[in-house]
Amino acid sequence: MTYKVILEQFEGPLDLLLHLISKAKIQIEDISIAEITQQYLDVIEEMQQFDIEVASEFLVMAATLLHIKSCMLLPRQNIGADDEDVADSREDLIEKLLEYKKYKEASEQLQKREEYYSGIFTKLPEELFTSNEDVLANDITVCQLVDALTTLLRSKKHEEKKAPLVHEIRRDPVTIKERIKQLKKYFLYTESTSFSKLFEDDRTKEDIIITFLALLELLKENYIVVMQNKPFGDIAIKRRITDG
């Protein structure tokens, strides 16, 4: 289907008109509305025959062309406003085409320039410029994790204090192995979470510690990565994308 290849390259109705004009080897100023309309409609018809969805812009242009043509065909009974309108819309079209052609040609020049000049490479600023934006620390030391844990424990302690004095029957704490299994399962469905969120369900100190140890284990296994956007900020925990 050679048609499809030819037809698809038009960026819009103006592009198509320019193509028709250059094929007819005429100046834009000399276009015959009758001829160009016929050719334009032929192309649109071909497009539809080949089941190419014709963009509404193409149809609007077709309507405009037909309008100009029909006005020109009608006997000029009252030379006046109407006649001027027709001349105007033809002029408008020519002006639009000229304007569009100007930028189309400019874009060809730009294309050549980009091809050549985009082969220039520059380097990023030296890293000593630490910007105020997100400081991405990909490798967080264990110390920082411990700090975060301490903060967490403190806040939990606070909560515990506030809790009413009721004796709680505790379930046997889960083992680290079980928690690792739980976390792995959790990360299967959630790609990333935050440090504080992970401990939301942990009520007791033992629970927190076990989750934390499990987290360290997962980190050691390279199952997860941790990131902190700013000092003392919440630590984001992400599952490392595995090949599997």
Next chain:
Amino acid sequence: MDERDMMAIAESILFVSGEPVELKDLADLLGIDQRKAKKLMESMTDCFNFERRGLQIIALNGKYQLATRPEHSEHIEKFIGQERGQTLSQAALETLAIIAYKQPITKSEVDAIRGVKSDHTISVLINRGYICETGRKDSPGRPILYGTTDLFLRNFGLNSLKDLPPIDNNR
């Protein structure tokens, strides 16, 4: 501090910065006025070109940046083991040309010239970093105005918008 010293300092600053450095900043650092600094940068540029160095100094809207030369791109790409990304589509180039020559311009003004909607191509160009929002037009709806960026100048080998190839206005 003689001229050679100043050039050397300017060179090291451009190296550390990586990004374009304002002429004013260079002048302040060297303790000279901007006119003098501009002359210095110009002779430095010539010097780099004359010696056919692998790096060049490019001027972008009165800023200066150290960069490789386009004629070496083939070797650099070979070294990186990766070719440059896709070049722009015809539609995107058309849109870019209109914005470059008529900026600041709104989307509907671009649409009017092209005869088609430009939403997609404009977002492509924004993602490329070639155009950005420059403000809002003082007309109903306060539409967004678009203009080109420094990256546009660099990737098209232009020092400023004045260097855009002239387009025929009288035809």
